[in-house]
Amino acid sequence: MSEEVKPESMPLCPVSAAATPEQELLCIFGTGDLGRSLGHRLLQAGYKVVYGSRRPHSCGPLPPGTQAMSHEVAAKSANLVFICVHREHYDFLETLAPQLKGKVLVDVSNNLKKNMYPEANAEYLQRLVPGAHVVKAFNTLSAWALQNGPSDANRQVYLCGNSAVAKQAVAETASKLGFTVLDRGSLSAARELEDSPLQLFPEWRLPIRLAIGLTASFFFYLLIRDVVFAYVEQGKDISFRIMVSLANKVFPIVSIIMLSLCYLPGVIAAFLQLYRGTKYKRFPDWLDRWMLCRKQLGLLALAFASLHVLYTLIIPIRYYVRYRLAQNTISQIKENKTSEFDTTLAWRTDSYFSVGILGYGLYLLLGISSLPSVSNSLSWREFSFIQSKLGYLTLFFCTFHTYLYGWDKFLRPSYYKWFTPPGYMLSLVVPSVVLVLRLLLFLPCVDRTLTRIRQGWERSDAENDSKKSLLT
Incomplete structure (x- = not known):
């Protein structure tokens, strides 16, 4: 019985050191969209490309400068072969095992769903052609990305394989x-x-669920307080206000709560480090997951704030508002009355709008700085300053904006319909708590201790702690 030879021990046929990119020939099995896009990109990089096809004379248009031939002939012509066919068509490769021995096979395939097969496509390919060196790569790129070149969103190529030499060859080509x-x-x-391209916004699932839950909860809460209450207690049908008025109350509430939830985990983590006296203990898993999705929470909060701005801008052209203004004007004319100008109300409304505009402007700055193309051009200190310092300032302006909106309404019993507080009061709970806790962290004694902990200092026990405090 002949001894089985492992793929790693197979001789890899490297390209001659004297060869140039213009002289290097690469092979692609498959003439579909991905295969043609990959061939087009390889030609632009200076490679020569041949295609292996089961129908070399009727495989459709190929990039200019390439040629199609049978799989067997194409396999002999190049040392690096891209397998751009689906897994269910891999069987023909087993018959080409002698021609592919010692070659580098780049598996770029994906499946339609996770766990579709008991083993990965690349592992299955390695089992079919044990004499070749299989490398999994390029499967996270689309045909469009290969055709048009890398951009900020798809610049990375992930690869894996058992042969370091084979991976190096593929890495050089990708570079x-x-x-x-x-x-x-x-x-x-x-x-x-292979599972990576099948994931649908994995980092957005928790923020989206939270946004949907908050939106639905406050929508039904305000629907009962405003629309149902008016119909039951006053006999008025104001259901038309659901479309704009009710939505324009829900959006800012969800926005400010989600913005505060971006900064609450950082505050919790700071107090947890103060309690433990060290930064070297892991945070709980729920806190880790929460902190990892802060960017998504912030972007969704910005989206809700933008909807609030747009809905507010259309208020003057609404039929209901124009009708109320006309009725009020006619009523004053009939009664020969003129409303006096209220300076206090003018100050309050102007302050309310001004603070809201400033808060939304900072909101936009936070969103823009989180874009990869912008954040990559910022230093860590600059990015931290915008996302942390200006982030808390944004939360303060938005919270102050909401307080100015409420003003003294919390003192009026008529606003507690069916003994329930207005929605804006509920929205102030989380951001107010976050701002108060953050102010506590600004206290010199607390800030000094937290800074020392984050610099590596640990509180071991009470005796050592007292000695260290006397020394400092």
Whole structure:
């Protein structure tokens, strides 16, 4: 019985050191959209490209400068072969095992859903062609990204494989195409790479669920307080206000709560470090997950704030508002009355709008600075200053804006319909708590201790702590 030879021990046929990119020939199995886009990009990078096809004479238009031939002939012509076919069509590769021995096979395939097969496509390919060196790569890129070149959103190429030499060859090719290469280790990581394109906004799930939950909760709460209460207690049908008035109350409430939830985990983490006296203990899993989705929470909060701004801008052109203004004007004419100008009310409304505009402006700054193209151009100190210092200032302006909106309404019993507080009062609970806790962290004694902890100081026990405090 002949001894089985492991793929890693197979000789890899490297390209001659004297070869140039113009002389290097690469092979692509598959003439679909991805195969044609990849070939087009390789040609732009200076490579020669041949295609392997089961129908070389009727495979459709290919990039100019390439040629199609049978799989067997194409496999012999190049040392690096891109497998751009679906897994269910891999069977023909087993018959090409002698021609593919020692070659680098780049598996770019994906599946339609997770756990579709018991093993990863790349592992299955390695089992079909044990003499080749299989590398999983390029599967996280679309045909459009390959055709048009890398951009900020799809600049990275992830790869994995059992042969370091084979991975180096693929990495060099990806670098020449303008991509950044990230090595994920051995071929056992192939399933993780194949599952990556199938994920649908994994980091957005918790923020989206939270946004939907808050929106639905406050919508029904305000629906009962405003519309149902007016119909039951006063006999008025104001259901038309659901479309604009009610929505314009829900959006700012959800926005300010979600903005405060961006900064609440950081405050909790600071107090947890103060309590533990060290920064070297892990945070609870729920706090870790919460802190990792702060960017998504902030962007959704900005979206709700933008909706609030747009809905507010259309208020003057609403039929209901124009009708009320006309009725009020006619009533004053009939009664020969003129409303006196209220300076206090003017100051309050102007302050309310001014603070809201400032808060929304800072809101936009936070959102813009979180874009990868912008954040990559900022230093860590600049990014931290905008997201932390200006972030808390944004929360303060938005909270103050809401307080100015409420003014003294909390003192009037008529606003507590069916003994329930107005929605704006409920929206102030979380941001007010966050701002108060943050102010406590600004106290010199607290800030000094927290800074020392984050610099590596640990509180071991009471005796050592007292000695250290005397020394400092």
